[in-house]
Amino acid sequence: MKVYYNGDILTMEDDNRQAEILVEDAGRIVYVGDRAGAPALDGAEEVDLQGHTLMPAFIDGHGHFSNTALFTQTCNVLNASTNDELVALLSDYRNAHPDAKAMIATGYDHNFLVEQTHITKAVLDRVSTEMPIVALHTSGHMGVVNSKALEMAGVTKDTPEIPGGVIMRDPETGEPNGVLEETALFNLLTPLVGDAVSMTPEDLFKGILLAQQEYIENGVLTVQEGAAGANDIKLVRGVAATGQLKVDVVSYPCCTMGESAQETVRANKDCLNQYVNHYKIGGYKIVADGSPQCKTAWLTKPYTDGSNGYPWITEEDMQKYVDLAVDEELQLLTHCNGDATGDLFLSCYEKAMARYPEGDAHHSLRPVMIHCQTARADQLDKMADLDMIASIFVAHVNYWGDVHLKNLGPERAAFISPVKAAMDRGIVVNFHTDTPVTPPYMLHSVWTAVNRVTRDGIVLGPDQCVDVWRALKAVTINAAYSYFEEDSKGSLKAGKLADLVILDKNPLAVDKMAIKDIRVLASIKEGQVLYRAK
Numbered sequence: 001m002k003v004y005y006n007g008d009i010l011t012m013e014d015d016n017r018q019a020e021i022l023v024e025d026a027g028r029i030v031y032v033g034d035r036a037g038a039p040a041l042d043g044a045e046e047v048d049l050q051g052h053t054l055m056p057a058f059i060d061g062h063g064h065f066s067n068t069a070l071f072t073q074t075c076n077v078l079n080a081s082t083n084d085e086l087v088a089l090l091s092d093y094r095n096a097h098p099d100a101k102a103m104i105a106t107g108y109d110h111n112f113l114v115e116q117t118h119i120t121k122a123v124l125d126r127v128s129t130e131m132p133i134v135a136l137h138t139s140g141h142m143g144v145v146n147s148k149a150l151e152m153a154g155v156t157k158d159t160p161e162i163p164g165g166v167i168m169r170d171p172e173t174g175e176p177n178g179v180l181e182e183t184a185l186f187n188l189l190t191p192l193v194g195d196a197v198s199m200t201p202e203d204l205f206k207g208i209l210l211a212q213q214e215y216i217e218n219g220v221l222t223v224q225e226g227a228a229g230a231n232d233i234k235l236v237r238g239v240a241a242t243g244q245l246k247v248d249v250v251s252y253p254c255c256t257m258g259e260s261a262q263e264t265v266r267a268n269k270d271c272l273n274q275y276v277n278h279y280k281i282g283g284y285k286i287v288a289d290g291s292p293q294c295k296t297a298w299l300t301k302p303y304t305d306g307s308n309g310y311p312w313i314t315e316e317d318m319q320k321y322v323d324l325a326v327d328e329e330l331q332l333l334t335h336c337n338g339d340a341t342g343d344l345f346l347s348c349y350e351k352a353m354a355r356y357p358e359g360d361a362h363h364s365l366r367p368v369m370i371h372c373q374t375a376r377a378d379q380l381d382k383m384a385d386l387d388m389i390a391s392i393f394v395a396h397v398n399y400w401g402d403v404h405l406k407n408l409g410p411e412r413a414a415f416i417s418p419v420k421a422a423m424d425r426g427i428v429v430n431f432h433t434d435t436p437v438t439p440p441y442m443l444h445s446v447w448t449a450v451n452r453v454t455r456d457g458i459v460l461g462p463d464q465c466v467d468v469w470r471a472l473k474a475v476t477i478n479a480a481y482s483y484f485e486e487d488s489k490g491s492l493k494a495g496k497l498a499d500l501v502i503l504d505k506n507p508l509a510v511d512k513m514a515i516k517d518i519r520v521l522a523s524i525k526e527g528q529v530l531y532r533a534k
Contacts, residue, residue: 007049061430078107121178283331401454
């Protein structure tokens, strides 16, 4: 038994926000409240918080755990600000890995290059024309490849377009220039490069542990694999079987990644909606469009350059996948960055619900719209009616808010990630980092939701700022609700798991602009200390 005391204890319970002590025993919270009302504590280990803050561990509403593991084994070009710097980073990486059969660069973002345009195969050919190279965009929705990769994939000027994607071409010759958007990248290059890299099981195992440690050190103890394939599940379950998976991983097989999500679920039915060695499958996932910073998210009104983006899938397929999830009484997460995609998802879900009477269990599946970047007010009204959860990528306001101003204009950009509008309608809102798109810094998401400051210092949509308490709920109890785990996680209450984080400062007490600088001092999973800052 342990007793935590002498610090701010934030319960995340609305009716009793702070407590004097917390008592944990055998991985469960047995008491939260005043010391005077505590049970007998004879022989209990006392943990002096030394004025620091104890609160529930953070829960990431959406991310890509397996991809995060993969990215630990790639060349990070995030700090490249010019084409020349990107080439130099890749060349150094190639020299340091002479036996590599292929190269994957991560962290690439054309929005932050001096050239202010996408690189092409010509840039990557400066690194090598003998091995395939892929520079994956940080959005996760496009990439650039060199000539060798195009050759190995058999992509030529005669290759037809792939539905839901674009093969960019030279306007004069029609030859592919190396830029591949959405399904064009995933369908053509991902299998090719995956085979070429041929990571050993040891490399993949190491990547999972490295990814896990990054989450743990940021106080995030429930994470998501938000577009799982059969190989992703096999990999993580393999680590889990050894007892080395310490965080809880919730996986959602993807219906739009070229394999049968239904078969994947059936093959892993032992962990469907229940944890086995900290791993469970929570339902299905649909990727329905792209990203607004790449202008591939599907909009009803065009971007400032006149384009509208495009969907990944047809209305027929969307309805098929929605019906699959609803009929099987499984939760469905759907990636909707553009408002046109949101219209499609909401329409299909409404049709699915119309087949079942009110009060039926099929109306209690807690569907989730992922990202909600350009969701309109009328769409939020429909989400509230459907009891649909909004998992909002609020960090976008900081990371790409200035890009959205340029791409969408001031009015729509100000309503990017409409957290307050959603919360005011009674929608359950959680925040996510979409890791590895952005790091799993949940306090950065809280800071962004409270302040809505872009990289250039612009307060983008101040009317959508929320108070700190509601922002903290989005990364704790609201996120737990999204996983059907509100009875065991997300707040400090007797009977719940002792999933805890110790912070050096109280987010409710510091200056709002300082929230993102709060440090995680310790992460505790079911009473076990997984991390303690040095």
